[in-house]
Amino acid sequence: MLRALMLTGLLAAGTTAGALAQTPQRGGTLNFTAPYGTSFSTLDVHATPSVQDDIFASAIHRSLYRWDAARNEPVLELATEVNVSADGTVFTYKLRPNAVFHHGKPLTADDVIWTYQRVANPANAFPGARYLANIKGVAEYADGKATTISGLRKIDDHTLEITFVGPVNPGFTLMRGTLAIYPSDIGGTPEFATKPVGLGPFRFVEHVPGSQAVVERFDRYYKEGRPYLDRINLVIMGDASARDVAFRNREIDVSILGPAQYQAYLADPALKEHVLEVAEVFTRNIGFNLSYKPFTDRRVRQAINHAINSPLIIQRLARNKAYPATSWLPLSAPPFDKDAVPYAYDPAKARTLLAEAGYANGFEFEVNATPNESWGVPIVEAIIPMLAQVGIKVRPRPVESAVHAELVTKGEFQAYIWSNATGPDPLSALQCFYSKTPRTACNYTGFNNPEFDKLFEAAQAERDPAKQTDLLRQANNLIQQEAPVWFFNYNKAVMAYQPWLHGLQPNATEMALQNYEDLWIDSTAPASRR
Amino acid sequence: MLRFTIRRLLQMIPTVIVVALLIFVIFSVVPGSFAASLIADGRADADPALLARLNREFGLDKPLYERFAQYLYDIARFDLGTSFRTRQPVVDLIEARIWASLKLAVAAMAFAAAFGVPLGFIAALRPGSLLDTSTMIGAVSGLSMPQFWLGLLLMYVFALQLGWLPSFGYGDGGLLHLILPAITLGLTPLALLARTTRAGVLDVLNADFIRTAHSKGMSNARVVRWHVARNALVLIVTTVGLQFGSLMGQAVVIEKLFSWPGIGSLLVDSVAVRDIPTVQGTILVIVLWFLCINTLIDLVYAAIDPRIKQG
Numbered sequence: 001m002l003r004a005l006m007l008t009g010l011l012a013a014g015t016t017a018g019a020l021a022q023t024p025q026r027g028g029t030l031n032f033t034a035p036y037g038t039s040f041s042t043l044d045v046h047a048t049p050s051v052q053d054d055i056f057a058s059a060i061h062r063s064l065y066r067w068d069a070a071r072n073e074p075v076l077e078l079a080t081e082v083n084v085s086a087d088g089t090v091f092t093y094k095l096r097p098n099a100v101f102h103h104g105k106p107l108t109a110d111d112v113i114w115t116y117q118r119v120a121n122p123a124n125a126f127p128g129a130r131y132l133a134n135i136k137g138v139a140e141y142a143d144g145k146a147t148t149i150s151g152l153r154k155i156d157d158h159t160l161e162i163t164f165v166g167p168v169n170p171g172f173t174l175m176r177g178t179l180a181i182y183p184s185d186i187g188g189t190p191e192f193a194t195k196p197v198g199l200g201p202f203r204f205v206e207h208v209p210g211s212q213a214v215v216e217r218f219d220r221y222y223k224e225g226r227p228y229l230d231r232i233n234l235v236i237m238g239d240a241s242a243r244d245v246a247f248r249n250r251e252i253d254v255s256i257l258g259p260a261q262y263q264a265y266l267a268d269p270a271l272k273e274h275v276l277e278v279a280e281v282f283t284r285n286i287g288f289n290l291s292y293k294p295f296t297d298r299r300v301r302q303a304i305n306h307a308i309n310s311p312l313i314i315q316r317l318a319r320n321k322a323y324p325a326t327s328w329l330p331l332s333a334p335p336f337d338k339d340a341v342p343y344a345y346d347p348a349k350a351r352t353l354l355a356e357a358g359y360a361n362g363f364e365f366e367v368n369a370t371p372n373e374s375w376g377v378p379i380v381e382a383i384i385p386m387l388a389q390v391g392i393k394v395r396p397r398p399v400e401s402a403v404h405a406e407l408v409t410k411g412e413f414q415a416y417i418w419s420n421a422t423g424p425d426p427l428s429a430l431q432c433f434y435s436k437t438p439r440t441a442c443n444y445t446g447f448n449n450p451e452f453d454k455l456f457e458a459a460q461a462e463r464d465p466a467k468q469t470d471l472l473r474q475a476n477n478l479i480q481q482e483a484p485v486w487f488f489n490y491n492k493a494v495m496a497y498q499p500w501l502h503g504l505q506p507n508a509t510e511m512a513l514q515n516y517e518d519l520w521i522d523s524t525a526p527a528s529r530r
Numbered sequence: 531m532l533r534f535t536i537r538r539l540l541q542m543i544p545t546v547i548v549v550a551l552l553i554f555v556i557f558s559v560v561p562g563s564f565a566a567s568l569i570a571d572g573r574a575d576a577d578p579a580l581l582a583r584l585n586r587e588f589g590l591d592k593p594l595y596e597r598f599a600q601y602l603y604d605i606a607r608f609d610l611g612t613s614f615r616t617r618q619p620v621v622d623l624i625e626a627r628i629w630a631s632l633k634l635a636v637a638a639m640a641f642a643a644a645f646g647v648p649l650g651f652i653a654a655l656r657p658g659s660l661l662d663t664s665t666m667i668g669a670v671s672g673l674s675m676p677q678f679w680l681g682l683l684l685m686y687v688f689a690l691q692l693g694w695l696p697s698f699g700y701g702d703g704g705l706l707h708l709i710l711p712a713i714t715l716g717l718t719p720l721a722l723l724a725r726t727t728r729a730g731v732l733d734v735l736n737a738d739f740i741r742t743a744h745s746k747g748m749s750n751a752r753v754v755r756w757h758v759a760r761n762a763l764v765l766i767v768t769t770v771g772l773q774f775g776s777l778m779g780q781a782v783v784i785e786k787l788f789s790w791p792g793i794g795s796l797l798v799d800s801v802a803v804r805d806i807p808t809v810q811g812t813i814l815v816i817v818l819w820f821l822c823i824n825t826l827i828d829l830v831y832a833a834i835d836p837r838i839k840q841g
Contacts, residue, residue, distance in 0.1 A: 036571075038786050038795040041803075042616035049574045125583035127568060133579075142579075193618055209626045210791035211700040235699065235789060241682055242787050246697045249690045282572065370570075401570035402562035402804045409566070409576045420572040432575060442575035510573075 024503065028521040029231040029529045033246075035256040035512060038238045039210045044193045045180050046119050049127040051510050054177040056234050059215045059516050060102075061180030061198035064093070064112065065171040066515070067424065069505035072332055074171030074424070078107065078181060078199065079160075088167030088463055089136075095158040099222040101183040102203040109154040114184035117141070117149055128178035134170075136163040167463055172425035177513075201227040201517040212236055221517070228503075228520035250526055253501045256512055257494040259319035259374070265496050273499070278506040279323055279331045280493045281423025284375040285485035286367055290446045292414050294365070299357040301483040305343035307350035307390045313382050314489055318374060322489035327480035328433070330490045332508045333426045335472035340480060342487065350390045362391025368416040369396045370404050375419040379488070409440050416444070419491065424509050426472050430456060433479055445484040452478050500525035534832055538825045542818075549817045550810070554601055557806050558594055564614045567803035588614055601810075610814070611807035615800065620811035624793060628815070630700060631792035634784070635777040637708050638716035643770060646720040650727025651762075655754070657732065665724055672721030681714040681787045698789045711788040715781055719773040723766070730765035734758050763834055771827035775820040 034040065036052040045057035066077040076082060079093035099107035116135070119128045122142045132138050136151030151163040164170065173179070181199060186192055196204050201223070202215035213234045217227055237243045240258050247255040257265060257275070265271045286304075288295035295301060314322045326342045329335055354360060370376045380396035387394045399407060408416050420442075422429040432442035434456050439446055452475055459471035480487070493511035497504055503518040521529055565581045568574065585591045589600070604611055610620035649669075653662040688710060689697035701707035734740060735758060743753045782794030793812055800808035 038789075038799055039791075041799075042618070044617065047617050048615075049568055050571075051573060122583050123587065125580065125587040127574065127577070127580055129583075130577045130580065193616070208700050208791050209623070210630075210785065210795050211789050237698065237789055239786050242685065242698055242789070245682065245685045245690055249693075249697055251689075251697055375572075400562055400802075402564075402567040402802060404566070405569045405576065406561065406563055406566035409578075418572050421574065428575075438578065440576060440578040440581070444576075 024228050024520040026228050027230050030229050031233045031252045033235050033237045033252050043196045045177055046126050056213050057177050059202040060200045060204055062200050063175055063179050065175035067175055067509055069507040074175045089164045091162045093160045096222050097158055099199050100220045102197045105183050108157040109160040111181050111184045112160055113152045115181045131173035131176050134164050136165050227517040253498045255496045259321045262321045262494050263319045274497050276495045276504055278493050278508050278511055280491040281330045281508055282419045282491040283422040284419045284488040286415050286417045287445045287485045288415050289413055294363045297357040299353040303350040303353035304486050305483050306346045308383050308386050309345040321492050325487035325489050327476050329426050329476045330422050333423055334469045335426050335476055337473050347389050364393040365414045366395045366397040368399050368413045370401045375417055408444050411439050430475050447484045538828050542821045553810050553813050562804050564804045610811035613805055613808045615805040620807050624815055627791050627793045627796055631778055637712035639774045641716035642719035642723055646723030647727050650724040654728040654731035669721040669724045672717045678783050684710050700791050711784050711790050715784045726769045727766055730762040734761045767830050771823050775823040778819050779816050
């Protein structure tokens with residue numbers, strides 16, 4: 001009887017604790033880490049495409065759309081509704097009537113138009129300009145033939161019409177952090193670059209370059225009851241070991257983990273319960289220069305895919321912090337073919353394919369590689385003995401990261417190893433294999449396949465989402481067959497978090513980008529956070 | 531003394547010009563570009579239109595001699611240019627970090643001198659003693675210990691185990707956040723100072739004039755204070771100066787480890803993304819710092835040993 005009573009009591013206590021944990025609490029300070037480097041490069045997010053800067057900017061700013069991690073698609077953010085014309089080119093947005101900038105100015109259609117013109121202005125040379133290229137009139141504006149963008153039209157203060165050059169899903173591009181809406185009155189001023197003002201849930205407090213940025217709750221944020229937190233310290237911690245110490249010391253609330261730490265955290269009973277994993281939209285691969293002699297033959301490329309034991313490398317070097325890649329598009333992409341299987345590790349088959357291609361005695365090639373542990377020299381070193389088994393001699397050619405991209409876009413390589421974004425928009429990910437995409441854009445391997453082009457063009461023109469997905473699925477499977485790259489893995493992003501932190505989202509586009517307004521901390525947090 | 535000071539200051543000008551030339555030439559010939567660094571992590575696709583715009587915006591499409599002329603003209607007006615990465619004046623970027631860098635360098639050097647010099651001195655006065663042996667073993671370990679590892683070790687002990695100090699960050703700029711990075715950075719110069727001081731003092735102790743001073747009947751304390759200390763000082767000051775000058779550039783590992791907002795990490799970040807104006811500006815500042823310290827040391831020499839002034 002006593003035992004039963006105790007058990008009931010325990011159960012009741014457990015339920016209460018569970019319920020408490022589920023009800024968001026207001027207040028508190030979050031120590032969030034920005035792990036990609038030793039600084040924020042700039043507080044003017046229009047000028048930067050880097051995730052590190054987005055980690056800061058997404059607390060302060062909002063774009064027209066945002067990425068919904070749960071639905072795995074872009075959703076409207078600054079507008080409450082959108083009407084699309086029958087031909088799919090004209091989008092009419094009803095902007096949020098209650099959205100206010102931190103300095104008190106209400107959001108109007110003028111701010112959106114001003115922002116897009118600032119980003120598209122060629123004199124600014126902003127990286128986000130490419131995401132506006134499909135808006136009508138942007139090309140003329142960029143060439144200096146027009147002083148405004150004809151495809152952006154203000155109907156009234158809270159109604160905006162955007163005309164695109166063709167049917168599109170604008171969410172994928174207009175959700176970008178680098179297209180955050182700035183207030184048109186003070187947006188471009190020099191002070192703005194050091195004291196940014198936005199529409200986001202938090203307002204800027206201070207920035208200590210190379211150390212941290214601090215933001216505070218914005219009381220007039222347009223979503224009722226959000227954000228929950230009072231303050232976020234965005235701490236810059238590029239060094240994984242230092243982050244590890246600070247995390248274990250409970251000084252920071254989240255930490256992005258590398259392969260070694262991932263295993264250490266999983267092995268630690270105190271830490272393993274609070275590790276969030278997600279399959280990110282990055283494909284690690286070795287791209288072959290398709291105009292370089294042995295790689296012109298598809299059988300050679302397939303042979304390399306068969307000759308490398310990817311699961312072994314993933315297990316030993318990546319410490320299971322990756323998923324074996326089947327083809328180009330990642331697991332979370334709707335066109336990903338669930339029935340497709342990765343290239344099997346089969347050295348005998350690889351030798352046969354090489355012999356058929358006339359390379360029975362093998363050949364030599366070099367791979368441009370940066371020092372990156374997950375997609376650089378260490379991986380190339382790991383495949384040396386595997387390729388040697390089938391007679392291929394491979395050498396890493398070490399390059400610095402600022403040089404790597406330059407050599408690849410100029411075509412100065414035999415092969416390269418890289419991690420490439422393959423989402424969230426499958427259409428633009430596959431555009432990198434379209435023959436009309438130049439190498440200087442993203443067709444790095446120089447892929448040119450009429451059958452693929454036909455599928456891609458059909459998908460581009462298709463307005464029925466289900467049919468488009470099916471066409472992209474076929475195109476993606478064709479890429480697997482053609483093997484312009486060695487399909488290595490899809491990144492598994494891992495974030496450790498403290499037990500008192502709730503509301504983290506498994507963001508497949510980038511785990512370190514969190515929608516801060518959903519985060520909250522409970523009363524078990526240390527005093528410094530409450 | 532005034533003429534000596536002016537002469538030393540004027541000598542800095544050609545050095546600065548040569549350094550500026552070298553930096554420009556090196557960064558004009560090394561491969562890699564800012565535009566390429568933007569897509570280095572593969573998170574965004576290459577964009578030829580952006581590349582062309584960036585090159586135009588930053589003047590990289592102009593011929594080399596034109597860019598060089600512009601660069602010299604800007605330096606002459608004390609204009610370090612605009613950062614590619616942040617689009618802010620380089621001067622502002624440096625100004626935002628230089629005080630933290632100075633603070634760290636001064637604290638590390640103060641720590642090194644406060645412990646290194648007395649330890650070396652005492653060790654030299656009692657050569658072969660337990661103190662001497664342990665100081666020298668400590669000095670060799672200090673010199674050979676990687677700062678990176680030492681920093682992590684200190685973090686582990688004083689932040690994680692004992693919980694006395696924060697493991698990272700600048701905080702409000704107070705002393706508490708400064709202690710661990712300063713000790714980590716200061717340990718190498720401390721070890722070097724202890725060794726140099728010991729060698730310098732031993733050298734002087736064996737000199738003839740010391741024997742003379744003793745035979746004159748001078749007390750041991752007076753000999754040490756008047757003759758040994760003063761003569762060993764030249765070597766100590768040289769070591770302090772050289773170490774102090776190089777601390778600013780050396781601190782980059784410490785800055786990264788402790789999230790300390792110094793100019794070392796600004797330089798390394800800027801080199802990695804080929805933000806050339808920031809690289810040039812930061813190196814110039816570090817060189818100037820080095821030159822100033824050196825000049826200061828020369829002036830101190832002249833005060834200690836009048837023979838140097840004439841030479």
